[in-house]
Structure formats: structure tokens, C-alpha cells
Amino acid sequence: MAEQALRPPVTVAITGASGAQYGLRLVEALVAAGHEVWVMISKAAHLVIETETDATLPARPERLALALTERSGAAPGQIRCFGREDWMAPVASGSGAPSAMVICPCSTGTLSAVATGASNNLIERAADVALKERRQLILVPRETPLSTIHLEHMLNLTRMGAVILPAAPGFYHKPERVEDLVDFIVARILNQLGIEHRLMPRWGE
């Protein structure tokens, strides 16, 4: 797709909860839907990606963007990546940030930091911006069982307007492969974002 035809950017932050596949698949799905995708991957998430997937992703933002572009078949410039302390990145300010951000998967550490406004790295700051600007913020936590701290943070974030979309796939679509479970969650995220997809039929279709 030519660069000028790209749809508006969506911010995707991949943090160090289990389920890196969800985040990587989300990037692919947004690319396929023609959106620009602005990606941040935490240090812990790199470790989880190494542990859980066959992907080898470089840490440096420019190289990471190239690797994700190759992986997802994105057009040149469709994927941009930002580093942990890249405070000059557009996502760091309400004037530059996209209208939607997804943290997928979301570690309980990042969940806590977002709930309390810590803003100690660019992912946390971008989420803080999304909250203060009343923009769409979707968090996909993965932890079990959940402590009082986790539950209280989720409740507070929901009250602030964020959507908590746990990485808890259903089984009623009779999944045959791990990819079917991953797509279940990615489809739910795309539904929230109002983005058309064919990952799985909607209920009743």
C-alpha cells in the first residue's frame, strides 16, 4: 500500500507479560488493515518474545521497525518504533499521540504504572497521555491468579475510561491451533478499535 493511503496510526505497546504472540499478531493485523502502527517493546517483552516465539527482534528502534516491517509485510514507513526513553516521540504528547493505544500483552507492572501515572518510560507516558486526553486505551493483561492490587488497578483504569481486555480467549469457536486462540483476542481488540477484520466471525454471523 502506498504511504499516502495509510490509515491513521495506532500505538501498540508490547510489555513483558506472557503472550507476546498476541502483540505481534496485533501488529500484523493492523498492518493488514492498512493502519500505520507505532510500536514500543519493553525490555522484558524482548525476553518474553525470545522465550515464547521464533522471532528475533532487535532492540534498537530503527532496526526493530525494519524487522517488524519484514515480518508483517508492511509498506515502508507503515511501522515506526520508539525507544524506552524517546521523550521526543509523538506518543509522548497529547498533540502528537494517535487516537488509540493498545498495551498487548500488558504486564501487571505496566498495569500498575499506568494506573498510578508513573510515566517512567515511554510506554507508561504514552498511556498517561491517552488517559489525560480521554483517548482510547486498551490494556490486555495476562496474569493468574489476580491479586487485590491487580484488581484495584484494573477497576481504577476502567473508571478512567480505559478498556481492560484480558488475554482470556474463549473456546466456543473450537480452536484447533494456538493461532486460533491468539486470533480470538486480536479480533476482540480490533472490534474495540472499530477496525474491520476477518480473523473470526462475530457472534451471530
Ligand SMILES: Cc1cc2nc3c(=O)[nH]c(=O)nc-3n(C[C@H](O)[C@H](O)[C@H](O)COP(=O)(O)O)c2cc1C
Ligand atoms: C518468560 C516471562 C513470562 C512472564 N510472564 C508474565 C505474565 O504473564 N504476567 C506479568 O504480569 N508478568 C510476567 N512476567 C514478568 C514481567 O516481565 C516483569 O514484571 C517485568 O518487570 C515487566 O516489565 P514491563 O512492564 O516493562 O514489560 C514474565 C517474565 C518473563 C521473563
